[in-house]
Amino acid sequence: MRRRGNVVRGQFGGRKPRWTSANAYPPELPRKRRRGGWLAFVPLWGGAALLGTAYGAGWLDGIGKPVQVQAAASFGTGERTSFSFCHVGAGYNCVVDGDTIWLKGDKIRIADIDAPETHDYRCASEKELGDRATRRLEELLESGSITLQSIDRDEDTYGRKLRIVLVNGESVGDTLVSEGLARWYAGGRRPWC
Secondary structure, rough: EEOOOOEEEEOOOOOOOOOOOOOOOOOOOOOOOOOOOHHHHHHHHHHHHHHHHHHOOOOOOOOOOOOOOOOOOOOOOOOOOOOEEEEOOOOEEEEEEEEEEEOOOOEEEEOOOOOOOOOOOOOHHHHHHHHHHHHHHHHHHOOOOOOEEEEEEOOOOOOOEEEEEEOOOEEEEHHHHHHHOOOEOOOOOOOOO
């Protein structure tokens, strides 16, 4: 091959432009292959397989449908479980305070009552009453089978499930209010001091 200026002449006299840094590849080198070939489709196939499995198992049944709040329990009717105390963080079958529990990994706010605060209390008497309400709620939940009833809203602004909690068919809220450990929920936070 002979070079003359910016043009390379091949053995048969054809003209090829000379390779420069502006060209992505020199003309004599093959173009860059596409990466992966069929491997590029593996994530797509994996996603399709997962969706098919989820659909077949019924995990996607509620997607795209309007949310309907059940009138009956979402926890199951008449199940018994053991409770402990969990004052911070997530829990499993434990009592947070007088109106909040963790049940099978779901944080549940007892919908019809308001109990004194045990974390962000405003005075010592509120803390003391809140601790009594927490212990009493744990006793009530341990005493029988638990049933949850939905209300007109599914969750509160903190992501807690709003439910009326029944133990052996009796409202836990009724019991706590009648014992002076809680009051009927009237919206918003009201002082206990």
